[in-house]
Amino acid sequence: MTEFNSISAVQEDDEIDLAELFFVLRRKIWIIISCGLVGATIALLYTMFLIKPLYQSSSMIYIFSKTTTVTSAIDLQIGKQLTVDFEILGKSRPVLEKVISDLQLDTSYESLLSTISVENPTDSRIIKIAVKNQDPQLACDIANSLAENLAARVAEVTDTTKPSSVEQAVPAIRPISPSKSKNTMMGGMVGVLLAIAVILVMYYSDMSIRSEDDVRKYLGLGTLASVPFEKSISEGHESKSTKKKKAKKKK
Incomplete structure (x- = not known):
């Protein structure tokens, strides 16, 4: 109990x-x-003033080339497996270094790689290339150059004609980050x-x-009585003592 x-x-x-x-x-x-x-x-x-905004531009290419037929597509295992190959080729050193050379960029392969993404939208045969940069025009140029060089690299590796371009990148109007x-x-x-x-x-x-509850809470003791503090009485006492001190000084 x-x-x-x-x-x-x-x-x-x-x-x-x-x-x-x-x-x-x-x-x-x-x-x-x-x-x-x-x-x-x-x-x-x-x-607004200390974080530099980032702009993103994207371009797209179609996996199949103009000369690709259904039979050759099966032979080349074009489909989901080939889209993975496209993604890997898009991030390969030869492709990115060709982009750096064509645009005369003052950057390295590793730095450029961190600003791009090459992906295949779900249930499609399209490769989307997205590039982020503080300069919207430069992001656009890199995306278009990357798409062009990727298509050329794919044609070289698979020994077919270049894949078709679906959409050219355009300069972004609004930044994607930061979010105010x-x-x-x-x-x-x-x-x-x-x-x-x-x-x-x-x-x-x-x-x-400050209160009876605080005494019980912090000290574990009970209180027998409490004396209320009256501010007016305190102020009156202080004023009387001040008057007495002034009267003594006058004497």
Whole structure:
């Protein structure tokens, strides 16, 4: 029975702590909101002025060449297996180094490889080439050059004519990253969480005794009586003592 009562007391204290914690945060709600707004503003300004935008352009080529027939397609195992070959060839060193040479790019094979993607859309016989760059025109030129060199490389490897181009890349008008709205939201959330964390740390580190509940909670003691503090009486006492000091100085 005693153990049950102690467990109930602990649960009751936890409920009181949660309720008290809620009121503590509610009293500081304007600080939390202000920190959220500051965090969102900082994130927005950082995104607008310090992060360089990235643009993406894409081109597409068709797997089958103009001379490919159904029979030769079967012989060459054209299908899903060949699309994988196209993806590998699109990222191969000879193809990318040819792109670097044609466009006279001041970059390396590894750097260019990190900015491109070669993929096959589901249930299609099309290879999509996407290129990201801070310069929208350069991203477009790289995508078109990569598609051209990939098609030439495929024709060379498979000993067929070049695959047909489905779509030429065009310069992007809007950047794909960074997202102002996403970064602003994340900055606001970080500001709110930091404010809550600071408030909770200050609250739990403050061991001041302010009420009878605090005496019971922190000291485990009961109180016999409490004396209320009247601010007006305190202020009147202070004003009287101040007058007496001034009167003594005059004498």
